[in-house]
Amino acid sequence: MFDEHKLWFDKLVIYTSPSCLCGSDYIKFPQLMKVLSLTNFPTDQYELYITKNESTNFAHPYSELITVPYMPSFYVVDINNNFHLMPTAKETPVEQSLFNTLKYVKNSFP
Numbered sequence: 001m002f003d004e005h006k007l008w009f010d011k012l013v014i015y016t017s018p019s020c021l022c023g024s025d026y027i028k029f030p031q032l033m034k035v036l037s038l039t040n041f042p043t044d045q046y047e048l049y050i051t052k053n054e055s056t057n058f059a060h061p062y063s064e065l066i067t068v069p070y071m072p073s074f075y076v077v078d079i080n081n082n083f084h085l086m087p088t089a090k091e092t093p094v095e096q097s098l099f100n101t102l103k104y105v106k107n108s109f110p
Helices: 028-038 094-107
Strands: 009-016 046-050 073-078 083-085
Touching: 009 028, 009 094, 028 046, 028 094, 073 094
Parallel strands: 009 046
Antiparallel strands: 009 073, 073 083
16 A cells, blocks of 8 residues: 655654453554554554553653644654644544545655
8 A cells, every 4th residue: 555655754653542351442552553554554654652541641752742632643744753643533433543544644745
């Protein structure tokens, strides 16, 4: 799905909660990895941060640049180091939110 020479961005930064047996809303991490794998998204072009709960108040390498508003959150970081938060709706399955983000990345290169 992705041709590395067409990618206009630096990386994708993903914030999520881990999986648990708490219901369908909480199996996010395995779903995210499945989508990334199925789309052949280059592993060196994403960073994944997992917090132990749904709290968005946690330390991460970009905490001085961005605030994580909800879980999961997807940021596209462009080649100028600008962070673009991708919209997600709570009722949208996590796979669809990530897929929409990946489509945006694939189709938005200059």
